[in-house]
Amino acid sequence: MTAIAAAPRQWRRPSLIANPWLRWGLWLGLAVYLVIGIGAVEVNWQRAYEGLDRGWQFILGFLKPDFTSRWGDIVVGMRESLTMTVTSTVVGVLLSIPIGVGAARNLAPAPVYLVCRSIIALSRSFQEIIIAILFVAMVGFGPLAGFLTLSFATIGFIAKLLAEDIEDMDESQAEAIRATGASWWQVVTWAVQPQVMPRLIGLSVYRFDINFRESAVIGIVGAGGIGATLNTAIDRYEFDSAAAVLLLIIAIVMICEYSSSYIRKWVQ
Amino acid sequence: MAITTLNDTKIWQRRTPPQQLLVWAGWLGLVALFVLSWQVMTQDTIWLFVLDAPQQAADIGRRMFPPRWEYMDRLWKPLWDTLNIATLGTMLAVVVAVPVAFLAARNTTPSIHFIRPVALFVIVSSRSINSLIWALLLVSILGPGLLAGILSIALRSIGFIAKLLYEAIEEIDEKQVEAISATGASQAQVMAFGIVPQILPAFAGITVFRWDINIRESTVLGLVGAGGIGMQLMASLNVLAWPQVTLIFLVILGTVVVSEWVSAKVRHAII
Numbered sequence: 001m002t003a004i005a006a007a008p009r010q011w012r013r014p015s016l017i018a019n020p021w022l023r024w025g026l027w028l029g030l031a032v033y034l035v036i037g038i039g040a041v042e043v044n045w046q047r048a049y050e051g052l053d054r055g056w057q058f059i060l061g062f063l064k065p066d067f068t069s070r071w072g073d074i075v076v077g078m079r080e081s082l083t084m085t086v087t088s089t090v091v092g093v094l095l096s097i098p099i100g101v102g103a104a105r106n107l108a109p110a111p112v113y114l115v116c117r118s119i120i121a122l123s124r125s126f127q128e129i130i131i132a133i134l135f136v137a138m139v140g141f142g143p144l145a146g147f148l149t150l151s152f153a154t155i156g157f158i159a160k161l162l163a164e165d166i167e168d169m170d171e172s173q174a175e176a177i178r179a180t181g182a183s184w185w186q187v188v189t190w191a192v193q194p195q196v197m198p199r200l201i202g203l204s205v206y207r208f209d210i211n212f213r214e215s216a217v218i219g220i221v222g223a224g225g226i227g228a229t230l231n232t233a234i235d236r237y238e239f240d241s242a243a244a245v246l247l248l249i250i251a252i253v254m255i256c257e258y259s260s261s262y263i264r265k266w267v268q
Numbered sequence: 269m270a271i272t273t274l275n276d277t278k279i280w281q282r283r284t285p286p287q288q289l290l291v292w293a294g295w296l297g298l299v300a301l302f303v304l305s306w307q308v309m310t311q312d313t314i315w316l317f318v319l320d321a322p323q324q325a326a327d328i329g330r331r332m333f334p335p336r337w338e339y340m341d342r343l344w345k346p347l348w349d350t351l352n353i354a355t356l357g358t359m360l361a362v363v364v365a366v367p368v369a370f371l372a373a374r375n376t377t378p379s380i381h382f383i384r385p386v387a388l389f390v391i392v393s394s395r396s397i398n399s400l401i402w403a404l405l406l407v408s409i410l411g412p413g414l415l416a417g418i419l420s421i422a423l424r425s426i427g428f429i430a431k432l433l434y435e436a437i438e439e440i441d442e443k444q445v446e447a448i449s450a451t452g453a454s455q456a457q458v459m460a461f462g463i464v465p466q467i468l469p470a471f472a473g474i475t476v477f478r479w480d481i482n483i484r485e486s487t488v489l490g491l492v493g494a495g496g497i498g499m500q501l502m503a504s505l506n507v508l509a510w511p512q513v514t515l516i517f518l519v520i521l522g523t524v525v526v527s528e529w530v531s532a533k534v535r536h537a538i539i
Contacts, residue, residue, distance in 0.1 A: 016468050037352045047411035055409040083309035090302045125524055127488045138324045140317035143309050217398045234408050246397060253396040
């Protein structure tokens with residue numbers, strides 16, 4: 001056996017970013033940013049150190065959650081959150097169906113398309129909590145403000161995905177229905193609706209899940225729901241009650257997630 | 269689909285009668301649930317306040333315009349803080365999420381029965397709690413400031429990034445892994461040459477996508493005291509300075525549009 005000659009050429013993995021200038025430029029930019037960015041963060045270490053004790057209490061609270069002492073508040077908050085989620089999902093989906101159809105390029109004329117797309121963009125650009133602040137200012141504290149917020153946020157989500165789904169549908173089925181002399185409405189009911197319905201149901205179930213999670217947040221600004229209970233518990237440093245609320249939220253979210261994936265599988 | 273015969277004519281229907289009944293019952297149940305929920309929800313509503321909502325809205329609208337442009341001088345620093353919260357939070361989340369994803373993926377986890385469920389639990393609990401709630405907790409533990417914001421963004425993003433990444437790892441092409449291990453490569457080499465190149469585009473896409481979401485979320489973290497432009501928003505709302513609120517809304521809108529544009533560009537370049 002003679003020694004194997006070294007390979008004349010060497011192979012190297014191709015990089016994700018082919019242009020070396022861009023690649024090294026990005027790394028350099030990242031390094032510079034990290035130095036500046038971390039430098040800009042002012043931390044009061046004294047305060048953070050004092051907080052360690054509270055952090056430990058919070059972890060202990062998770063091990064020994066206190067469901068009893070605030071049970072009344074928890075029940076009221078959960079009832080508001082759940083009813084808010086149901087009503088806002090139903091109303092939001094009902095409103096987003098016409099808007100979604102109007103925002104599909106292949107079904108709607110240009111002016112309608114533009115109007116519906118602007119509604120969607122408006123609803124998607126703001127966080128739920130900002131919309132909640134405005135609605136609380138308009139209709140007062142309570143779950144009704146939360147209901148309006150979540151319905152509005154649902155429109156942007158469902159209508160956008162529904163419109164994309166309609167644009168992606170199988171055109172030949174619509175053409176077959178049109179060839180029988182069907183009107184616009186008949187095309188929508190017999191060609192479009194059967195094609196997008198399974199996905200619409202899946203999206204609505206998914207949005208239900210999101211709405212519940214959001215309903216736990218908008219209570220912080222007074223829009224009702226379990227968030228208000230949680231906020232009170234944390235403000236009073238009652239970490240064991242807060243842990244109980246958080247565990248309930250995690251449990252309900254997990255139930256929602258499992259049943260929604262089950263429903264989606266069943267529909268499709 | 270069902271075809272029934274009536275007087276020797278075939279009639280086509282979309283569903284058989286039992287199916288029709290089932291669908292109908294489902295809708296009835298949904299309507300009943302909706303009505304019940306609506307009644308429970310609105311039993312404490314004071315309709316007098318709701319009825320004058322249009323006037324309130326018009327009133328707020330009048331006070332909001334024109335925006336107070338001079339206030340912009342005091343928004344640059346909070347805006348920079350907001351960007352820092354989102355970016356540093358995303359980076360911190362990536363550092364934690366990548367190992368978690370490898371532990372959670374069925375084909376790379378060291379142990380399916382012990383380590384994988386733990387990793388999945390980390391992912392689920394991080395995902396089910398909103399970053400605002402994390403911020404609420406961390407502000408009461410660490411005190412108000414940027415650190416609480418960065419950590420809450422990171423805690424929420426870990427689950428998101430790890431979930432999408434482990435799904436990407438599970439969907440890789442096993443043939444490439446096999447080819448690399450056939451050359452006698454070690455575990456680490458299989459990882460570096462067989463798995464990582466396959467998931468790198470997905471990883472970059474997920475990270476930029478989450479960064480975009482984090483920019484949105486970090487604009488409101490200040491509402492609970494976790495730093496950024498939301499603190500100015502809260503301060504302005506508390507003194508009912510609506511022209512300043514309008515300006516902050518416009519700044520948030522601009523930031524969100526820019527970050528969405530950047531993320532769309534990057535994802536377009538990768539895919």
